[in-house]
Every structure is written in structure tokens, then in C-alpha cells.
Amino acid sequence: xxxxxxxxxxxxxxxxxxxxxxxxxxxxxxxxxxxxxxxxxxxxxxxxxxxxxxxxxxxxxxxxxxxxxxxxxxxxxxxxxxxxxxxxxxxxxxxxxxxxxxxxxxxxxxxxxxxxxxxxxxxxxxxxxxxxxxxxxxxxxxxxxxxxxxxxxxxxxxxxxxxxxxxxxxxxxxxxxxxxxxxxxxxxxxxxxxxxxxxxxxxxxxxxxxxxxxxxxxxxxxxxxxxxxxxxxxxxxxxxxxxxxxxxxxxxxxxxxxxxxxxxxxxxxxxxxxxxxxxxxxxxxxxxxxxxxxxxxxxxxxxxxxxxxxxxxxxxxxxxxxxxxxxxxxxxxxxxxxxxxxxxxxxxxxxxxxxxxxxxxxxxxxxxxxxxxxxxxxxxxxxxxxxxxxxxxxxxxxxxxxxxxx
Amino acid sequence: xxxxxxxxxxxxxxxxxxxxxxxxxxxxxxxxxxxxxxxxxxxxxxxxxxxxxxxxxxxxxxxxxxxxxxxxxxxxxxxxxxxxxxxxxxxxxxxxxxxxxxxxxxxxxxxxxxxxxxxxxxxxxxxxxxxxxxxxxxxxxxxxxxxxxxxxxxxxxxxxxxxxxxxx
Numbered sequence: 001x002x003x004x005x006x007x008x009x010x011x012x013x014x015x016x017x018x019x020x021x022x023x024x025x026x027x028x029x030x031x032x033x034x035x036x037x038x039x040x041x042x043x044x045x046x047x048x049x050x051x052x053x054x055x056x057x058x059x060x061x062x063x064x065x066x067x068x069x070x071x072x073x074x075x076x077x078x079x080x081x082x083x084x085x086x087x088x089x090x091x092x093x094x095x096x097x098x099x100x101x102x103x104x105x106x107x108x109x110x111x112x113x114x115x116x117x118x119x120x121x122x123x124x125x126x127x128x129x130x131x132x133x134x135x136x137x138x139x140x141x142x143x144x145x146x147x148x149x150x151x152x153x154x155x156x157x158x159x160x161x162x163x164x165x166x167x168x169x170x171x172x173x174x175x176x177x178x179x180x181x182x183x184x185x186x187x188x189x190x191x192x193x194x195x196x197x198x199x200x201x202x203x204x205x206x207x208x209x210x211x212x213x214x215x216x217x218x219x220x221x222x223x224x225x226x227x228x229x230x231x232x233x234x235x236x237x238x239x240x241x242x243x244x245x246x247x248x249x250x251x252x253x254x255x256x257x258x259x260x261x262x263x264x265x266x267x268x269x270x271x272x273x274x275x276x277x278x279x280x281x282x283x284x285x286x287x288x289x290x291x292x293x294x295x296x297x298x299x300x301x302x303x304x305x306x307x308x309x310x311x312x313x314x315x316x317x318x319x320x321x322x323x324x325x326x327x328x329x330x331x332x333x334x335x336x337x338x339x340x341x342x343x344x345x346x347x348x349x350x351x352x353x354x355x356x357x358x359x360x361x362x363x364x365x366x367x368x369x370x371x372x373x374x375x376x377x378x379x380x381x382x383x384x385x386x387x388x389x390x391x392x393x394x395x396x397x398x399x400x401x402x403x404x405x406x
Numbered sequence: 407x408x409x410x411x412x413x414x415x416x417x418x419x420x421x422x423x424x425x426x427x428x429x430x431x432x433x434x435x436x437x438x439x440x441x442x443x444x445x446x447x448x449x450x451x452x453x454x455x456x457x458x459x460x461x462x463x464x465x466x467x468x469x470x471x472x473x474x475x476x477x478x479x480x481x482x483x484x485x486x487x488x489x490x491x492x493x494x495x496x497x498x499x500x501x502x503x504x505x506x507x508x509x510x511x512x513x514x515x516x517x518x519x520x521x522x523x524x525x526x527x528x529x530x531x532x533x534x535x536x537x538x539x540x541x542x543x544x545x546x547x548x549x550x551x552x553x554x555x556x557x558x559x560x561x562x563x564x565x566x567x568x569x570x571x572x573x574x
Binding site: 324 | 481515526527
């Protein structure tokens with residue numbers, strides 16, 4: 001929509017161009033717009049070109065954002081009651097359960113929101129991976145996304161430690177113990193996190209500070225960067241958006257670049273992948289699809305929260321002889337690795353394997369320099385990656401089998 | 407005499423950098439110190455008597471779980487936390503094991519069917535003497551720092567301190 005978003009400079013010509021007579025509401029909006037320029041911002045935000053085909057596949061990022069906002073929203077309510085002290089944390093959640101209207105729903109939404117978020121980020125990353133959206137110029141979009149994934153994992157594990165029931169106490173013991181397998185600095189990190197040699201009140205307050213302030217602040221900053229980069233380079237989409245339909249592909253691509261709407265053509269991209277064949281405005285076409293998917297997921301979270309809720313074990317008891325600590329499902333592959341690496345190799349198993357995995361994920365755009373975007377023509381990357389993904393799933397299944405004897 | 411001139415602009419750039427550095431340094435000293443303080447905090451050694459009465463009637467070669475309300479000895483004051491003390495009498499020795507697994511610190515228990523201590527998390531196994539004999543544990547079971555005393559009636563009681571013989 002060229003022209004429609006140009007800021008109007010009518011104020012400079014007052015007296016020459018007659019001002020339209022506006023009602024009080026419109027006058028207030030006009031005043032606010034004059035002082036803030038918000039309609040221009042809104043216009044830029046909504047009328048951005050996005051690829052036309054495959055829009056349903058591109059709803060995963062906005063759905064992730066919506067679920068993260070749900071986590072912020074419900075988290076604030078949990079903060080109103082929760083007391084981060086070993087002697088009171090569990091009591092405060094019992095109080096929330098029995099005294100607050102919908103207290104269980106709020107906790108349930110926060111828990112199921114976390115589960116859905118974990119799956120959603122996985123699918124979002126998988127979609128981006130299969131469609132090779134991480135290639136130039138979008139390497140940093142991918143890297144910021146991987147860092148967001150790590151942050152969400154850290155939020156999940158610190159959040160699991162807060163209720164101070166049996167499950168969360170033993171999670172705290174095992175998780176804060178892991179750093180001590182690092183050479184040289186390991187014992188120090190464990191002592192700093194725990195506040196001493198044993199898990200105690202300082203462990204809880206430090207984990208609480210990480211979960212409700214440090215990690216969310218980092219998350220918001222990184223989300224900002226992720227979205228800024230998305231808008232700078234434009235949504236890549238996938239190979240279906242770049243197929244040529246005429247018998248003169250070079251001319252067709254040149255035409256596309258000539259008529260591209262911002263943010264296309266993508267800077268630093270090969271000409272073939274610089275501009276999607278057809279684009280639509282982000283609003284309402286993409287926003288509609290995004291909203292349908294987000295609504296579906298929020299309904300799913302809500303239904304699971306109401307039906308299944310958030311469990312609360314017995315209160316933390318360090319003197320138990322019968323409790324079997326089990327990790328949250330998304331940490332099962334790591335837990336299974338711990339079984340496989342006995343004695344001297346524990347540090348290797350935990351840090352080298354996980355470190356290699358994290359480095360591979362972060363460095364993917366620089367490892368895969370093949371210009372091809374179609375998944376069929378990228379077996380060199382897709383086959384090993386799917387082998388790794390199935391290995392992780394297989395490890396999780398082994399863990400389920402070991403812990404639950406299925 | 408050569409005079410080095412710096413422009414007004416250069417002066418402002420350098421002075422701004424220096425002032426920002428000063429602000430950072432001033433905030434860093436207390437921040438880093440605060441963050442690292444647990445590394446230098448001494449744990450106050452506190453002794454408690456193991457609950458459940460005298461340990462005279464604990465049989466040979468049968469690890470018996472007793473509870474001790476152990477104060478942490480660090481951090482803001484909190485009530486003592488119940489901990490397990492596995493009292494083992496074997497080969498003329500008295501052991502007071504902490505039931506924390508040396509692998510990932512899960513709760514170890516005595517498994518009579520195996521005649522071993524077993525960890526539910528990753529299958530770690532320990533002999534009656536605490537030696538790690540199976541699974542991933544890298545070290546033996548650690549003992550509470552402990553001592554015994556006899557009352558006027560001749561009963562033997564076990565006391566433990568709030569730290570382990572060997573940090574795991």
C-alpha cells in the first residue's frame with residue numbers, strides 16, 4: 001500500500017489547508033499521534049510484506065511469543081502468593097490452591113504453558129531448519145533463536161525447583177549438583193548456586209531470583225533482538241515461495257527484485273532467494289492465521305490446566321528413603337546420558353556431549369554453507385540432523401523405560 | 407617544549423569513557439563480592455544427637471536408618487532439617503553414612519534383597535562399608551562427621567556434625 005503510510009505534515013500548513021472538524025475522541029487520537037507517531041509505528045508493524053504461500057507453517061514463532069506472554073502473565077499472579085523460603089514455599093502454594101479462586105488454574109496454565117512452549121520451540125526450530133531459513137542473511141535470527149531455546153530450558157528447570165515439594169526439592173539437589181563435575185571451577189559454582197554445600201534457603205532465593213527476574217529480563221531482550229532481525233531481513237518462508245514459474249527464471253527474479261516491497265529484497269541474499277514470488281500484508285492475512293494457531297494452543301493449555309492441573313507432591317523431605325526423583329520429560333535424554341557415563345567419564349558425558357550439541361546448534365548457519373534451500377537437495381545436513389534428533393528421542397524413551405518400567 | 411594538544415571532542419570522548427568506567431568499577435566491587443561471598447563463608451560447625459535413642463541395640467551387619475535434625479550452619483537462620491544417618495556396625499567398625507549418592511546426590515537406601523545400598527536415580531550401588539560397587543557413582547558413600555558418647559546408664563549415643571567427612 002504505497003503512500004498510505006506517509007506521515008502527514010498538515011500541521012505546517014495550518015491556515016492554508018483547512019483542518020477537518022473532528023470530535024473529541026478523534027482529536028485526542030490525533031493529538032496522541034502527533035506527539036508519539038504511534039499510527040506510523042502501527043502501520044509499519046502491520047503492513048509488512050510476508051510470503052503468501054505456506055502461511056500456516058509460519059505461525060509457530062508468533063504462537064511461541066503468545067505462550068511466552070501467557071507465562072509472564074500467569075507468573076505475575078503466582079508471584080502474588082509465592083514465598084521463596086524452604087519453610088514457607090510449599091505452604092504458600094497450598095494456600096494458593098485452597099484460598100484463591102482459580103489458583104490451581106493459574107498454576108496449571110503456567111505449567112502446561114511451559115510444556116507447550118517447549119514443544120512449540122522445538123517445532124518452530126525444526127520448521128526453520130527444514131526450510132533452511134537460517135542461511136544468509138538470517139544467521140543471527142537462528143542464533144538468537146537457539147539462545148532463546150537455551151534460556152527457556154533454564155527457565156523451565158529453575159521454575160521446577162520453586163514449589164519445594166518432593167519433586168522440586170530433588171530436582172534442586174540434582175540440578176545444582178551438576179556444575180561440580182566441571183573441572184577447577186565446578187565446586188565453586190555449586191557452592192555459589194546453593195549458598196553452601198547443601199541445598200538450603202539460599203539455594204531457593206537464588207534460583208527464585210534467576211527464574212523471576214534475571215532469565216525473563218534476558219528473554220525479553222533476546223526476543224526483541226529476534227523480532228528486530230526478523231523485520232530487518234523479512235520472513236524467509238521456504239523453498240515454495242521462491243520457485244520460478246516462467247521459462248526465463250533470471251528475468252523473473254530480476255522483475256521480483258525490481259518490484260520488491262520492503263523489507264525485501266533481503267540484504268546479502270542470493271538473488272533467487274531475495275524476494276518471495278508473492279507476498280501479502282502481515283495484517284490481516286498472516287495475523288489471522290497466527291491468531292487461529294495461538295487460540296488453539298491457548299485453548300489446549302487451558303483445557304490441560306483445568307483437567308490435569310499442576311501437581312503438588314508431599315512437602316520437601318531431605319530424609320526420605322523411598323522417594324524416586326524423576327526429571328521433567330524434556331530433561332529425560334540428559335538424565336539417560338548420566339546412566340551411560342560412569343565414574344571418571346561423568347564430566348565428559350555431561351559437559352562435552354552437551355557442549356558439542358549446543359555448539360552444533362549455534363554454529364549451524366556457518367557449518368552448512370550449501371546454498372541450496374530445498375530439503376531434498378540438502379541430505380548432507382538433514383540426514384545427520386535427523387539421526388541426532390532420533391538419538392535424543394531414543395534416549396528419552398530409554399529413560400522413560402528405566403524410570404517407569406513401561 | 408612540545409605541547410600535546412587534544413581537541414575538545416577528544417577530551418569529552420575520553421572523559422566520558424573514564425567516567426563510565428569508574429561507574430562500572432564502583433558497582434562491580436560490591437556486586438562481585440556479594441555474588442562470591444558463599445565461597446568464603448565458613449560453615450558454623452554444629453553437633454546434634456541422632457534421634458531414636460541409644461544405638462546399642464542396632465544389630466551387626468544391618469544398616470539402620472536414623473534421623474538427625476541437622477542445622478545447615480550457613481545462610482539466614484532456618485530450623486534444622488531432618489537428615490538420614492545410616493548407622494552401620496560391621497567388622498568391629500561403626501559407620502554413620504549420609505544417604506546422599508556421590509553421583510547426582512539422590513536419596514540412597516539400604517536394599518536388603520541386594521545386600522547393598524541402592525540409588526533410585528541412576529542405579530548406583532554401594533556395599534555395606536560404603537564402597538561404590540556398581541553403577542555410575544564415582545566415590546564411596548560419604549559419612550557424617552560423627553562421635554559417640556555414653557550416658558550415666560552406659561548407653562551409647564551417636565552425634566553428628568553438620569558436615570560430611572568427605573565433600574561429595
